[in-house]
Amino acid sequence: MxxxxxxxxxxxxxxxxxxxxxxxxxxxxxxxxxxxxxxxxxxxxxxxxxxxxxxxxxxxxxxxxxxxxxxxxxxxxxxxxxxxxxxxxxxxxxxxxxxxxxxxxxxxxxxxxxxxxxxxxxxxxxxxxxxxxxxxxxxxxxxxxxxxxxxxVHAEAGVPLVRADYATPEGVPLLLALGRLHRNKAYDVLLRALAKVPAAHLWIAGAGPEEAALKGLADELGVATRVRFLGWRDDTANLLATGDILVCPSRIEGLGNVVIEGWAHGLPVVAAKSEGPLHLVRHKETGLLAEIEDADGFAAHLNAVISDAGLAKALVAAGRAEYETRFxxxxxxxxxxxxxxxxxx
The missing domain is CATH 3.40.50.2000 (Glycogen Phosphorylase B;)
Structure with missing residues (x-):
């Protein structure tokens, strides 16, 4: 012992x-x-x-x-x-x-x-x-x-939240981002990508110094009605049970713990090629990887997952297997x- x-x-x-x-x-x-x-x-x-x-x-x-x-x-x-x-x-x-x-x-x-x-x-x-x-x-x-x-990460299923409580329609693809509102997380790139994914809504769970700037950018891009800033949350499992795609657009991400969260809770993962996700994700197998700062590429991957149910299902299955064997x-x-x-x- x-x-x-x-x-x-x-x-x-x-x-x-x-x-x-x-x-x-x-x-x-x-x-x-x-x-x-x-x-x-x-x-x-x-x-x-x-x-x-x-x-x-x-x-x-x-x-x-x-x-x-x-x-x-x-x-x-x-x-x-x-x-x-x-x-x-x-x-x-x-x-x-x-x-x-x-x-x-x-x-x-x-x-x-x-x-x-x-x-x-x-x-x-x-x-x-x-x-x-x-x-x-x-x-x-x-x-x-x-x-x-x-x-x-823990894999125990959460309880899906009522989307209407967050002014989010049922049936729309819901992107979920988890992390501090900091420049490293590249939520500005994510908002620019969202502008090219008209079907989707986005929840960002986190707090930090970039909040005002991000809200201003959402207004500027015309996507504010499709974005919800949730603040810091302790009900991660419930958020993961509610979302449809886990997104990690970070410029700098040493680990990418949220990628593992997505795998554990059955969400397809779309991430940028920052250090952590690049180490974790096998592109087109356990997730999709876009270049850092590439809003167009990130949007293309999101649209692919949204439009191709078979792709989404395959990413979920491979991600869950990765979680069970390593994390x-x-x-x-x-x-x-x-x-x-x-x-x-």
Whole structure:
């Protein structure tokens, strides 16, 4: 059995934060009780504490403040020593800087294009996309001490939402985009593509600094009546049960977790060739890939899926098979425990 301590100092919302909650909750399930004993330290957050408590996770809440917060490293070190872990897994930069060295392995979990300086003195890194492995080794991190392990997503079916509640007609093709309203996500390109897909409506679930600009662009393009900005949502499964096509037009996307979400929930996927989707998707087999910034090409792929039911069905079947063989909870948790068990001192 491996004794695993995990540290998370992230924000309330975010991709890494969501997967952290999924992974520690999964490891707390009885099926893994003979393989791992874990404890977790999180930045104080009532919602996240509630999630962990409901999952039966043993956890502590600490301040995880800025550079002047010297109390958190002291308290964290004391809690870690009391637990006596084999491995401490630190999620993202702030948690890494607050995690003290000790008689255990320190492993950093990398979910973005981070600066390697935050992981000085760490023993190993785990990246959730091959491109992030290249990013960290490009900063001098030793290749033999860096490992690729993907995320998993949940496949439990949600409850379809009533489209009329969102001023969306029944029977129209509904495109679903999930992610922060940031330039990297290229929702401006998606809106330009939507203008060339007159049959479709679009829901964008996310919040961020580009919201006003995107709403203005939707007005300018004449598609505002077919777009709904839903804000940040926690009912992802319900959204996926309601949509018809999962779209990921990102300029920059290290992993493309939403692609896996689409596969797990039976939606055909249309994405841009940013790093994550390009690694995940086999074009014309598990999804359709357009060039980055290519609104015309993206629109052509959307129109193809909408007009060809056989194509859509084939993409859904192949995507679901990909999820079941590579990205299910059972497979990814097992890979995590096997890797960490093989690394421990």
């Amino acid at each position: 491996i004794r695993l301590y995990q540290t998370m100092a992230g924000a309330r919302h975010g991709g890494a934060e969501v997967f952290f909650e999924r992974l520690v909750s999964a490891m707390a399930k009885p099926v893994w009780s003979g393989a791992v004993r874990q404890r977790v330290a999180i930045r104080r957050d009532a919602r996240r504490a509630g999630v962990l408590r409901a999952a039966g996770v043993d956890f502590a809440q600490l301040g995880f403040g800025g550079a002047l917060d010297i109390l958190t490293p002291w308290r964290l070190g004391r809690d870690i020593r009391a637990f006596r872990p084999d491995v401490v897994l630190a999620w993202m930069n702030r948690a890494a800087t607050k995690t003290p060295p000790g008689d255990y392995l320190r492993v950093g979990r990398i979910g973005g294009y981070y600066d390697a300086k935050y992981y000085r003195g760490f023993d190993h890194l785990i990246c959730n996309a091959p491109g992030l492995v290249d990013h960290m080794t490009g900063q001098g991190w030793p290749a033999e001490r860096i490992h690729y392990l993907p995320n998993f 299910s909870e059972e497979i990814v948790v097992r890979h995590y425990l096997e890797l960490l068990g093989s690394l421990r001192k």
